[in-house]
Amino acid sequence: MHATLEKFGYGHGTVFEDEHWAAVVRPAQPTLGSMVLICKRDITSFGMLNAEEAAALPAMVAQLEAALGRVVAAQKFNYLMLMMNDPQVHMHVIPRYEGAREWHGTSFRDVGWPAVPMLTEAVALDTEGVAHLRDDLRAA
Numbered sequence: 001m002h003a004t005l006e007k008f009g010y011g012h013g014t015v016f017e018d019e020h021w022a023a024v025v026r027p028a029q030p031t032l033g034s035m036v037l038i039c040k041r042d043i044t045s046f047g048m049l050n051a052e053e054a055a056a057l058p059a060m061v062a063q064l065e066a067a068l069g070r071v072v073a074a075q076k077f078n079y080l081m082l083m084m085n086d087p088q089v090h091m092h093v094i095p096r097y098e099g100a101r102e103w104h105g106t107s108f109r110d111v112g113w114p115a116v117p118m119l120t121e122a123v124a125l126d127t128e129g130v131a132h133l134r135d136d137l138r139a140a
Contacts, residue, residue, distance in 0.1 A: 002042035004088040010038070013130045015067070015137045020053040021060045023093070025130045025137070028122035031094055032101040032108035033072040033137065035064060037079075039089040046081060046089055068095045070140040078117055092119075104132060 001010065005022065013025040015035065026034040037060065039053060049057075068074045074095035081091040094117045100109040112118040125133065 002088050004036075004038055004086040004090050005040065007086060008036045008038065008090075009130060012127065013134055015134050016060065016063050018056055018060060020056045023060060023064045025125070025133050026092065026122075027125050027130055028119075029108060029125055029133075030112075030117050030119045030122040031072075031096060031110045032103050032123075033068045033074065033095040033133070034122075035068075035093045037061070037064065037091050037093055041089075043089050044083070044087045049089070064093060064137075067137045067140040068093075071136050072101055073097060080117075080119075094119075103136075104129070 008024045009027065010022055010024055014022050015025060016023045020040055022038050022040055024036050024038060026036055065077055072095045074097055076096040078094040078096055079091045080094065096113060096117065097110050098113050100107045106123060108123055111121040
């Protein structure tokens with residue numbers, strides 16, 4: 001397992017996965033439902049995806065967008081592929097919405113709407129919170 005999978009809680013926080021990709025709940029939630037979509041092979045450039053990884057990506061994106069649509073009522077999705085601190089191929093999936101969403105007694109506001117998401121304005125989820133969000137997204 002490569003470092004990015006470990007850092008973002010692969011296993012415990014994994015919502016969906018296939019042979020090539022894992023969608024994992026971000027412990028820091030700039031908006032409710034924020035995830036990281038991680039290539040399971042240890043590569044450091046998007047251009048290094050093989051044909052199977054590239055072909056599997058749209059189905060994984062469709063699955064996570066459908067779940068986020070049902071749980072979060074997202075209006076848009078931002079995909080941030082920065083790979084500066086964590087060089088392995090991954091993208092931050094940030095559901096976007098106007099206003100706030102209430103979930104398990106906590107308010108999650110999309111502070112940057114309708115512009116750039118404010119990643120520094122995140123609600124921190126503990127291990128239990130990650131598991132609850134993971135379960136809600138899996139069940140959606």
